[in-house]
Amino acid sequence: MTGRVAGKVAIITGGASGLGAESARRLAKEGACVVLTDLAADAGQTLADEIAGAGGRARFMAHDVTDEAAWARVVAGTRDAFGRIDVLVNNAGIGEGEPFLESTLAGWRKVLGVNLDGVYLGMRAVAPEMAATGGGSIINISSILGLVGFPGATAYCAAKGGVRLLTKATALELAPLGIRVNSVHPGFIETPMVANSLLASENGNEMKEMLISRHALGRLGVPREIGDGVVFLASDESSFMTGSELVIDGGYTAA
Numbered sequence: 736m737t738g739r740v741a742g743k744v745a746i747i748t749g750g751a752s753g754l755g756a757e758s759a760r761r762l763a764k765e766g767a768c769v770v771l772t773d774l775a776a777d778a779g780q781t782l783a784d785e786i787a788g789a790g791g792r793a794r795f796m797a798h799d800v801t802d803e804a805a806w807a808r809v810v811a812g813t814r815d816a817f818g819r820i821d822v823l824v825n826n827a828g829i830g831e832g833e834p835f836l837e838s839t840l841a842g843w844r845k846v847l848g849v850n851l852d853g854v855y856l857g858m859r860a861v862a863p864e865m866a867a868t869g870g871g872s873i874i875n876i877s878s879i880l881g882l883v884g885f886p887g888a889t890a891y892c893a894a895k896g897g898v899r900l901l902t903k904a905t906a907l908e909l910a911p912l913g914i915r916v917n918s919v920h921p922g923f924i925e926t927p928m929v930a931n932s933l934l935a936s937e938n939g940n941e942m943k944e945m946l947i948s949r950h951a952l953g954r955l956g957v958p959r960e961i962g963d964g965v966v967f968l969a970s971d972e973s974s975f976m977t978g979s980e981l982v983i984d985g986g987y988t989a990a
């Protein structure tokens with residue numbers, strides 16, 4: 736088997752859509768066995784079939800990242816299918832937001848539950864498996880909104896900022912076990928999450944122009960540009976990186 740991640744076994748959460756789907760495609764193309772997990776079972780199975788049809792090795796497992804028992808099933812299922820776990824991409828997330836003064840504790844907890852607890856639960860479930868086989872690479876998908884604020888996104892920013900430092904703290908603890916932990920900080924990328932928020936907004940077209948203008952490169956990103964970063968962090972090309980932030984944002988946070 737050839738490729739930049741040949742022979743590695745990777746779990747990708749939220750793998751049925753957007754950045755997770757493209758990361759799964761690219762990891763598989765570079766030789767990894769991939770386990771896609773998602774709430775969206777039909778889309779996840781379709782993508783696993785697509786990857787297998789193109790000669791890759793892929794499985795889909797229905798999974799809610801906020802469910803600790805479901806994580807145990809994903810770990811056991813991956814071990815049964817492929818024998819080990821080398822890479823975890825904690826990608827599943829929701830983009831819901833509300834103005835702070837209208838926000839509710841239920842809304843806050845929902846966003847923190849998926850976007851921060853889900854990352855913690857994933858690392859907690861998978862790290863012992865990686866340690867038992869000599870190490871691995873954990874990639875936590877944060878956001879530019881884990882680095883800078885955005886109005887109407889307080890819970891999202893809190894969760895993504897939490898992922899940034901959760902990544903650094905676990906990187907320090909897990910380094911002696913051979914496990915690297917890094918975060919990825921995408922700018923606004925053309926995925927269903929962004930398309931749906933623009934559609935739901937009263938002035939979606941103006942909003943899109945405003946977002947584009949904030950990226951120095953003058954456009955939104957495309958999923959491939961994040962998938963390439965994920966492959967890099969999953970591969971041994973990044974063997975001296977841990978606890979770091981891979982910012983892929985077209986210059987959004989350079990200003």
Ligand code: NAP
Pocket residue numbers: 748749750751752753754755772773774775798799800801826827828829830849876877878879920921922923924925926927928929
């Ligand atoms: P997306 O297209 O909406 O895909 C996210 C996937 O995660 C969906 O398939 C979704 O399923 C799934 N999901 C949601 N809650 C889940 C849960 N509790 N358990 C398992 N799966 C769950 O979004 P995306 O744009 O690719 O975003 C992927 C990640 O990148 C997210 O963490 C997001 O915050 C982050 N990010 C995105 C951007 C961007 O501009 N797109 C920028 C920075 C960071 P359902 O569709 O069924 O809910």
